[in-house]
Every structure is written in structure tokens, then in C-alpha cells.
Amino acid sequence: MNYIVFDLEWNQCPYGKERGNKRLPFEIIEIGALKLDENRNYKDSFHQVVKPVVYKKLHYRTKEILDIKGSDLEQGIPFIEAVKKFMKWCGPEAKFCTWGSSDLVELQRNMKYYHMLNLLKGPIFYYDIQKLFGLAYEGQRTARSLENAIDFLEMKKDGQFHRALNDAYYTAEIFKGIPVKMAEDYYSIDCYQNPKTRKDQIYTVFPEYSKFISREFLSKEDAMKDRDVVQTRCFLCGKTAKKKIRWFSVNAKAHMCLAFCPNHGYFRGKARLKKTDEGKYYVVRTLKKITQEEAEHIREKRDALRKKRRQKRHQDK
DNA sequence: GTTGATCCGTCAACCGAGAC
DNA sequence: GTCTCGGTTGACGGATCAAC
Numbered sequence: 001m002n003y004i005v006f007d008l009e010w011n012q013c014p015y016g017k018e019r020g021n022k023r024l025p026f027e028i029i030e031i032g033a034l035k036l037d038e039n040r041n042y043k044d045s046f047h048q049v050v051k052p053v054v055y056k057k058l059h060y061r062t063k064e065i066l067d068i069k070g071s072d073l074e075q076g077i078p079f080i081e082a083v084k085k086f087m088k089w090c091g092p093e094a095k096f097c098t099w100g101s102s103d104l105v106e107l108q109r110n111m112k113y114y115h116m117l118n119l120l121k122g123p124i125f126y127y128d129i130q131k132l133f134g135l136a137y138e139g140q141r142t143a144r145s146l147e148n149a150i151d152f153l154e155m156k157k158d159g160q161f162h163r164a165l166n167d168a169y170y171t172a173e174i175f176k177g178i179p180v181k182m183a184e185d186y187y188s189i190d191c192y193q194n195p196k197t198r199k200d201q202i203y204t205v206f207p208e209y210s211k212f213i214s215r216e217f218l219s220k221e222d223a224m225k226d227r228d229v230v231q232t233r234c235f236l237c238g239k240t241a242k243k244k245i246r247w248f249s250v251n252a253k254a255h256m257c258l259a260f261c262p263n264h265g266y267f268r269g270k271a272r273l274k275k276t277d278e279g280k281y282y283v284v285r286t287l288k289k290i291t292q293e294e295a296e297h298i299r300e301k302r303d304a305l306r307k308k309r310r311q312k313r314h315q316d317k
Numbered sequence: 318g319t320t321g322a323t324c325c326g327t328c329a330a331c332c333g334a335g336a337c
Numbered sequence: 338g339t340c341t342c343g344g345t346t347g348a349c350g351g352a353t354c355a356a357c
Contacts, residue, residue: 010357017319025319026357061318062357102321102356130355143322143355162357220346249345251326272323 003040004090005097005129005175006033007167009066010106011052014059024113026106027054029073031086032164034172040180042172046089047165049076067160080114083107087119096126099146099171101190108192122193123202123213127183129175135186136178146170153177189213194274194282201228209288210235216280220273224255229283232269234261236289241267244295248302258298259287266295 009030013020033046052073058066076082098104104124111117133149134142144152147161150170159166175183185207195201195215202213210233217223224230224247234241241259247269250256257269271285290298 008357012319012357014318020319029357059318059357065357100321100356105321106357143353145355248343251324251346254323 001038001093001095002043002091003036003038003097003127003172003175004033004094005036005168005172006031006046006086006103007099007164007171008032008103008106009068009162009164011055011062012059013055014057021054024054024110026109027052028079028082028106028110029076030068030164031082032166032168033086033089034165034168035089036172036175040176044089045165046086048082048085049073050079050082051076053078066162068163079110080116083111083114083116083119096124097129097171097175098126099128099167100130100143101128101188104190105192108190117193122190123195124190124193126188126190127175128188129171129178131188132178132183132186133174136182149174191274191282191284194276198228205235209286212283212285212287214283214285216276216282218280220281223273223281223283224271226283229271229285230257232257232259232267232287234259234264234267235287236264237261239263241287245298245302247271250301256298256301258295260295264289266290266292268294268298 008028010026010028012026017025029050029052031046031048031050034042035044035046037043049072058070096104104126108117108120108122111120130143131141133144134140137152146167150157153174155170155173159169161167161170189202189204189211191213195213197215201215202211204211212228214223214226214229217226230247232241232243233239239261241261243257243259245258247255247257253273255271255273259267259269261267266289268288268290269285270288271283274282274284276282
């Protein structure tokens with residue numbers, strides 16, 4: 001097994017999104033990666049500039065941010081070749097590590113555009129170093145910029161940020177300082193290629209919460225009626241945690257519930273409704289152990305929603 | 318400038334259940 | 338049948354982060 005720490009640089013339509021390609025809002029122009037062995041020692045590096053086809057001119061913001069010129073891109077190779085080369089270099093047992101979640105999404109979106117998603121089967125289990133950095137050094141899920149994290153750790157800045165290989169190197173250096181156990185406990189799941197059938201559904205248990213990723217449904221209603229989606233099983237003992245407050249909608253994209261396990265107390269259920277590119281829906285449901293005070297907060301939240309609506313109706317009359 | 322995530326919110330409208 | 342109420346949706350908007 002090898003860790004593949006990678007970073008991508010991409011460009012977008014220089015003339016605004018109206019004139020952009022809807023299937024490819026961002027076009028990858030550079031891939032940088034480092035291969036680390038299971039003890040996280042450097043083994044190899046990968047760098048490839050990609051010759052753009054869809055957006056040949058750099059967007060002005062991209063030009064500002066990236067340390068790369070249009071003439072550099074002319075030296076690149078086509079995306080299809082670059083990705084094939086990259087995947088071959090990664091090898092079969094690669095564990096991907098990235099700063100944030102967007103690189104894996106854009107990689108797959110670009111691969112889908114070129115009908116080569118078969119080279120990277122999803123959902124993808126990976127390590128989000130940005131998330132792990134927050135957990136390791138700030139005790140919570142924060143979203144620091146890569147440079148901010150390097151400054152925080154007082155690490156040496158050897159190269160320009162926003163070049164794929166440099167950013168991959170910085171990400172790898174941060175990764176090396178994070179306990180392996182923490183990375184393994186808090187891995188991430190990319191669902192650009194979401195589960196399609198019941199047997200593909202994902203259920204995982206993290207130290208403080210459980211996560212369930214459902215199959216696809218035609219509508220939100222169907223999704224929130226499904227037994228697998230609405231069930232609240234205590235991830236500590238496996239017993240059903242009975243609902244004290246049944247699922248209620250917090251907004252159009254999220255539902256919440258309160259459940260109680262006789263052995264382990266209160267749990268907060270959160271169901272996020274996600275829409276696929278094809279207009280179907282799937283659910284990411286988390287169940288987190290909470291205190292009695294937090295349980296009371298959910299009750300207050302629900303009651304506040306009810307009260308507000310009541311007041312509004314009386315005002316209207 | 319664009320996208321995505323995650324919060325927060327408002328507002329109009331619809332549906333179904335229950336009370337009257 | 339009418340009304341009230343709870344639950345829900347969809348379409349917004351704003352804010353704050355991040356990514357390029």
C-alpha cells in the first residue's frame with residue numbers, strides 16, 4: 001500500500017460561466033503528486049502539465065493565483081494521456097490524500113467528461129488532510145488554507161504555493177505530522193460516484209459518530225421514507241435508539257431527529273439530501289452522540305420553528 | 318469569477334389530519 | 338365543509354470559509 005498525496009491546478013472559462021462548458025466548469029491543467037510508503041517515507045514523485053482543450057486561455061483569477069503561464073501549458077500533454085499515466089503511476093493499492101475535498105471531485109468530473117471514469121472506481125475512501133489538520137491541531141473540523149496551515153506549523157516554505165507538486169509536498173509534510181491512528185479513524189468518503197444499489201450503501205462508524213450513505217432515490221420524499229435512511233441504530237451497542245423527536249426538516253436540504261438509546265443516551269440524527277448530476281437523490285445520514293443539553297437544544301430548535309410559523313400565521317390574519 | 322460546503326434565514330404554497 | 342395546525346417544499350438570499 002502507498003499513500004498518494006496529490007494536488008491539481010485547474011482553469012475555468014475566461015469569459016464567464018455563461019460561455020463555459022456545463023459539463024466541465026473546471027479544466028485540470030496540472031497534476032502533482034508524491035508517493036509515500038506505509039511508514040510515510042517519500043518514494044517517488046509525479047508531475048505533469050496538461051494541455052488545455054476546453055479553456056485554452058487562462059481566466060484572470062487563475063492567472064493571478066497560479067504560478068503558471070499559457071506557454072507552459074502548451075508544453076503539456078492531453079488530459080487522457082496524463083490521467084492514464086497518473087493512474088498507472090499510482091498503482092493498484094493507492095490511498096489518496098488531498099487538501100480538502102475538491103481535488104477528487106474535479107479529477108472525477110474531468111475523467112467523466114472524457115469517458116474514462118472506469119479507471120477510478122468510486123465511492124473513494126481517502127484522507128482529507130485539511131480536515132485532519134483541523135482535528136489534530138485545532139480540535140475541530142476547520143477549513144484552513146494550505147499556506148495558513150504551513151504557517152501555523154512554522155514549516156519551511158521551499159516553493160511557491162499553487163503549483164501542483166509544491167502543494168502536494170506541503171500537504172504530505174502536514175500529513176506526516178498527523179497520527180496515523182487519527183487519519184485511519186477519521187478517513188473521508190468521496191461520493192461523486194454515489195452508491196447506486198442497496199448493496200452499495202455505505203455504513204461506517206467513527207469514534208464519535210456513525211455515517212450512512214444511501215443508494216439513489218427518485219425524490220426526496222422517497223429518500224426520507226426509506227427504512228435504511230430513517231433508522232437510528234446506536235453505533236455503540238447496535239440497539240435501536242428510539243426517536244424522541246421524529247425526523248423534521250430544518251431546510252430543503254436537511255432533516256434532523258433526536259433519538260435515545262437506553263445504554264448510551266441521546267443521539268442527534270442529521271440527514272443531508274444530496275442531488276446527483278442526473279437529478280436523483282441520495283442521503284448522507286450521520287448519528288452523533290450528544291449531551292442532554294444538546295438534546296434540549298434540538299427540542300428548542302424544533303419548537304422555535306413551530307412558534308415562528310404560528311406567529312407568522314397570526315400576523316397574516 | 319466560479320464552485321462547493323455549511324450555516325443561517327424568509328416567504329408562499331401545498332398537503333393531510335383533526336377539530337368544530 | 339371550513340378552519341387550524343404541523344410538516345414540508347422550493348426558491349430564494351446572505352455569510353463565511355475553502356479551492357482554482
